[in-house]
Each structure stands twice: as structure tokens, then as C-alpha cells.
Amino acid sequence: MTFPDLTKFYIDGAWVEPAKTATFALIDPATEEEFGQLAIGSAEDVDRAVRAAHRALPAFRDSDPAERVALLRRALKLYEERSESFAEAMRQEMGSPITFSRQGQVPRGPLHINALLEVMETFAFEKDRGTTRLRHEAVGVCGLITPWNWPINQVVVKVAPALAAGCTMVLKPSEFSATSALLFAQVLHDAGVPAGVFNLVNGDGPNVGAAIASHPLVDMVSFTGSTGAGIRVAEAAAPTVKRVAQELGGKLANILLEDADFATAVPKGVAACFTNSGQSCSIPTRMIVPRSRLDEVVGLAVARAQQIRLGPTTDPKTDLGPLVNRAQFDRVRRLIQSGIDEGATLCCGGPNRPEGLERGFYVRPTIFTGVTPEMTIAREEIFGPVLSILSYEDEDEAVALANSSDYGLAAYVQSASQERAQAVARRLVGGQVHINYPPADFHAPFGGFRQSGNGREWGEAGLHEYLEVKAMIGYRPATAQQTPEQKKIRG
Template structure:
């Protein structure tokens, strides 16, 4: 790409107003692989002006026109699929096999799901003599994280386009290259000028400017709970809509009728997805007390079988964390688990054996974790599993719900009805029964400090719509 130090505003690649630059580092090699510009409030203002200018025409387009645009985006994306996988591998350290099958694959998955929704969605409904009309909310500020860069970009941009909104995107400065490539895809797919705009930057310089800008009608933010609070505070004076997908500390309740070997092995694999850098993964494994030692040994065997190494090796299963700060934070939390008395089954602090550089973390399993311990309460964002014992089904539900978060929860049982019953008792936005396949039409979002609003499928589209009641409209 030739645009790494530029922004995409009003249908053109433009020079930033700021001269501040930021190095993009490959976390597997600790080498600089590119440099981006960090924007400021003036860059954001230019992008918002372009988006507001484009809104009247784009919001008035026919639904069929929006469907055809999304299909063009999908076609261009699929042609450049391998480029997305390679950039995600390099900018955030995803092993190439996972970058292809997990990370890059989310773009077409969500585009296809949204196209299907848009083709059958009713934007108007007659209720008695009132016509209820769903209209695009306006100009949207989209702030995305580094851990699932394309996934989070597509689940915001696609429904915003489908709704008839215009937008300004700020991707994470740690994984900006795939976002710049997606801007090229949108440009080639002939998204009208000003409908999509991209300004790179950090949270303080660009994120705050987006959240507080009076010309932005809605902010959709994905990131940490701490940063989400700051976004909401910055947005409050302009009373704009704020949709947030924040942190998680998801429980995985293994009931006493499971195939323990399968349930633990698959649970650990889910916890280690994306090197543990996912907000909805099951990081707390709850097991019947009498099965604790067996579960710990199964998890130990599974964790120690993970292959770590260069991210361009198709055999590598577990990559590094995204940057040094994240590596240091996870090291501190692992040590905290040891200091607070959790039983270290495998892993621990330091680099994995045979690896001398990169932000790799040893696959780590703790057993006999108490619900009050730091590693049972704080989001770690690394390949660290905490196994917690319970004595009754009621206690398992209590432990699972005893958290500030409520993004996801998991239940494993040999009896689906039993799993359903426990799942209904869990306070989480997404409950996964017996390790199901991903459903890209299912609403995604959380309770409590995991955020508000929903993404994915129809629920994601509705976030970008405003409701108008035309009272006295008359019968259809």
C-alpha cells in the first residue's frame, strides 16, 4: 500500500494536517514494518465536514442501491483476501493459518450476513394510523480495536452503509494497515465520496475528537471498559448515541455430566483463541470440585501441546501479544495469580522455551482459583485460563454472574435442556451452549460493564437507525 501515511477523506487520499508519526511494529519480530500519521481534531473536523455533506444524498438512496454496493465491497474484499491475512499477521502477530481462517474470514462472513438482512429488512411499519419509519441516524464515528481489526471494522461500517449513514473511522493505531486496505476496497467498490472517511490516530488525539464532535450523531466504540467510559464522557455534552462493546470475563460452566476431556480441551482452545486477546472468550472455567484435579491435568496437556513460533509458519498455533505494554501487563497478572495462591499448572512468567524475542506469552493454566482472586476478576487478554471449583449448580451460576462484566458465558452439558436452563440464569449478552458454531446473525453485545447496544446481523443494523413516528398517517 502507498497510503500508509495518508488519510481517506471525501473520496480521496489526503495528507494529514499533523506531522506526528507512529511506528507500526510486528509483535513477533519487534521490528518496525510501517509508519502511519496520527491525526488531530482538525483532521477529524475535515472528515466530519465531508461526511455531513455526503449524508443527504446517501441517506436518500434506495435499499437496492445499498445492497449492490455491499455486494461490490464483498467482491473486492474476496479478491484481496490474502492481502488482509498477511497484513493482520504482521500488524498484530496472528499466525498466518489463523489470520486466514479466523481473522480475514470475518470480513466476508459479516458482509454476507448483513446483505441477507438488508434484502429482507422493513424500514417502515404500519401500526394503526401511525407509520413507524426507521431512518439513518446520521454521521457516525466508528472507533475500533486492534485485536480483531477487520471483524470490528466490518461490523460497524457494513451496517452503517446499509442504514444510509455516513461515517468517520478511527482504527487502532496498533493495527491500522488492514484498515487502510479496507479503505482501498471501499474506494474500488465506488462508495460515494464523503460517505466513508478514515483518520488514523490515538485515543486522545482522534478518539476524543470524534466522541465530542457536535457534527457526529452517533459513536460506536469497541475497546476496554476504561476507554469506553472516557468515550461516553466525551460524548455526553452533545447527547449523541453511544454504542459500546467493552471488556469481558466470561465463565465456562462445565456441568457434572460432560465428557470432561472434550469439554476442557475445547474450552482451553476457546480461551486461547487469538492468543487470548478476545473480549468474549471463556477465561474462567468452572468445574465440579471433585473434578478439579482431572480438569487441571487435561488443561495442562492441551496447553503444552500448543505450537508457538514464527507467524509465517502455517504450523504455528499461538502468536505473540500485540505490543510490549500488553505483554508486560499479562506478565504482571500471571505473577499476581501466583502471589495470590492460585495453583500454577503450566506456563507462568517469561518467554516460552526456545523463543528469544517477540511478545510471546507462555500458555498458562491456573487451578484452584478462588472467585475473589485478581485473575478471576480482571480481563487478562492473554493465553491464561483460570479453573474455579464449585459445589452445586446454584453456586456455579452465582460464581459465573459474580463479575462486573456480562459479555458472554458458556455452558457445557450432556443434556441440552439442562444447559438451556443454566444458560437462562446467566447474566450475559451471549450464551453459548455446548460449543456451537459462530452465528453471524446473532446479536453480539453485553450486560453490565461489558457495554450497551448490539452488533452483528439485524441487531447491528438497528443500532444505526432512528425511529420516527408519523402519527395520523392513516391506514396503509
């Protein structure tokens, strides 16, 4: 692939030089070799980008929604034509095996855009309720801060609804996944995004991210990342009382009720936990199973884990790639060691490197049993290929274990009885509950409770995040047919 120019930012419709000279070494996590130097921005670059977005806002906010839909359709076509470049970018920048890049990472962009286009077909930006006209208007200039683990997915679920709503924006992708974001910026440019509507500044959180969150001309910040970083974003945004939407961490439970088909449910749960090398906030990392069937579960889980192939990210047969960087590699291994030190039983995997992979940030698929709720591996989001198996005596204990986390992003439940699974789903704390491993629903609101954040992404819920509601009362004259109750309410 031909990489985009890593030394420039996209501001006001053009590729521009940074205000200062600072770079960040891009490391291929599978080889630990440098493949580029990324320009790192400053508060001055953010200010330039925000002011461009502020100037572009009035015209874009008042544009015809049909024009914005046409822009998204053009971008979608260009993205699909360049899908292999995106797959290669994500393979190299964050270690996604090439087959998973092609089949898992790349398709998320079109899936989300198409779901949004379906929403736009019927969405009413204005509608009447009695004498009042409700009008949905763009929230304004948006600061979008995205993570490295699902690079295009997270960019698209922010940029696309912001564009559809009529917002202008400044995007700061993770410095660890900047190449795919730069490719996406070029797609939007080639699709004809108006100057200043979309801007991109690369950089780190403490400098560029903080400058976006605190800028007085930014009306909204949408952040995806760790809970700790989300708190800092909210603190920076608070003095200007801007809207803050956050999709943060997760520690998802997967309850297997005793009537579930364990031969199917356990292997599927293991595979789901190890998706993207475990680097996902919405995967089931705590498997909660009947105590009477614990040995059976462990046997099935270990057998599935042993089938997973680690290897070079260029090999189409590789299932599990490396972790994104040295810091994440060291952290995950420390957490695995904490599980051993705190008394959990290591069933497979462990903190040592996989045999034959002396280079790269590879961690073996790891499964623990004998895990109790107070253990670190049961409480902290590990963000690596680590599954904790907990056991229960009855359904109430299973639900209590699932809900014992400080997070509340999502949960899973498996049962032969759809009605029983539905009843348990109602009791689980989470923004989504997946019943019997359903197919993905890209219209379903995505977001969490508790320390997993606030706000929702995906589909119509994601569009609403970028809209304000204006009530124009008396827009329609009152009629003689008004009821006494209506008159009283108006009075």
C-alpha cells in the first residue's frame, strides 16, 4: 500500500504542516520494527482546526440533509474501493491479522454507514406536536477522540453521524492507529467534504486531546477510551459546559445457564473473548457457569483456546495477532501474573511469550478458573486474550456476579429457553445484553452504564448524540378544537 503523508494534518480542506516539529515513531507490533514517523500536533494546531470548523459550521448546519447523505454515499463508495489499503494499514499499525483486518475490521465502516443511511431515509429533522414544532439542529463543532483497537469502526461511528447531523468537527485518532485515520481523511476529501467541515490533527491525549476537550469553540466532545482518560476529558470540558459523550471500559459477563448447550456456548464464548486479541471493550471476558459443570466448561474452553493460531499478521491463517504496543504487552502480562499470585488456577496460557514468537508483542491465549470477584483479573479491564471463569450455585448468584463490576457496558446470557434468557437479560446491568450469541445489530444503541460511560452510538441513537432539540412553541396557531386541558396547559 501507499501510506498517506504522515507529516501533515488535514485542516480547512487541505493537507497542512504542523505548527511545531514533533514526531512519534510508529512501530509494527508484530515485528517491533519502526515503519514511519508521525507528526504530533499541539494546542496551536487544534486551535487552527477548531476555528476552521467554527467558520464552516453555519453553512454546513443549514445544508440540505440530502446533500449530506450524498456526501456519505460518495465516501462509502471510495472507502470500499480502497478497502485493501485500510486492511493493510490496520494490520501494520495495531497488529490485526490480515484476514481479520479484511473480514472484521474493514467491513465495520460500511456496515455503520449503511445503517446510518437507512436512518436518514426516514428521519424527520422537524416534526409537529400540537402547536409546537420540534426541530433537530446540529450541536455544533465536535471534538472526536478515538482509540486504536477498532480504528475505522470508532472513527466512522463518530464522523458519519456528525456529518449526517450537520456538525463540523476535529478528529484526533489514536497516535497508534493514525495511518488508517489519515486514509479516511483522504476518502472524505476526495468525496468532496466542504473545507473546514472535517479536520484531523494527530497527537497524544495530554496535549492534543486536552486542547480539544477544553477549547471554548468546541460544543461537544465524543470520546472513546479508558475510564481514567474519560474522566480527564470530562474535567477538561467542564469549565465550558460542553456536551460530553463517552464510551469507556467494560468487563463483560457471559452467563451460561445450566440448560444452555455447553458444547456450543463455551467455545463461542472463548472465541468471542479472544476477538481482536482481547483488545475490545465489548467482549465477554468473565464466563459465569454452574459450579456443578465447572470441570466440563474448563475442558471445553481449553480445547478451544488450543485451536487458536498465533503467528505473523501477514499470514492469512493467523487467528490471533500481537497486542498493540510494548506498554500494553507489559501490562497484560503483569495482570496475568496477578491472577496467578492471587490464587486463580491457570488452565492454559500464562505470562511467558508463545514459543517461536520471540519478536512482537504476542501474548498466549490465557484462561483462569477458580476466579473470585475480588481478584484483580475479575475487576480490571485487561484488554488482552485473558478469560476468567467464575462459578455459581443458582441464577441469583449468577446475576449478582455479573452485576458486581464497576462497569456496565454490556453482558451476555446463554440458555435453551429464550424466555428464561430474556428474564435474566432484564436483570443485567449494561447498555446492551446479547442473548444466545445473536448476529450484530448495527442499529442497536451502543453505550454503557456506570463507569462504562454515557451517551449512545450506532444507528439513530448515534445520530441523536449530535443533535440539539429546539421547541418552537406556537409554531402552529391554536385551533378552536383545543380541549380545556390543552388550554390549561398553555395557560
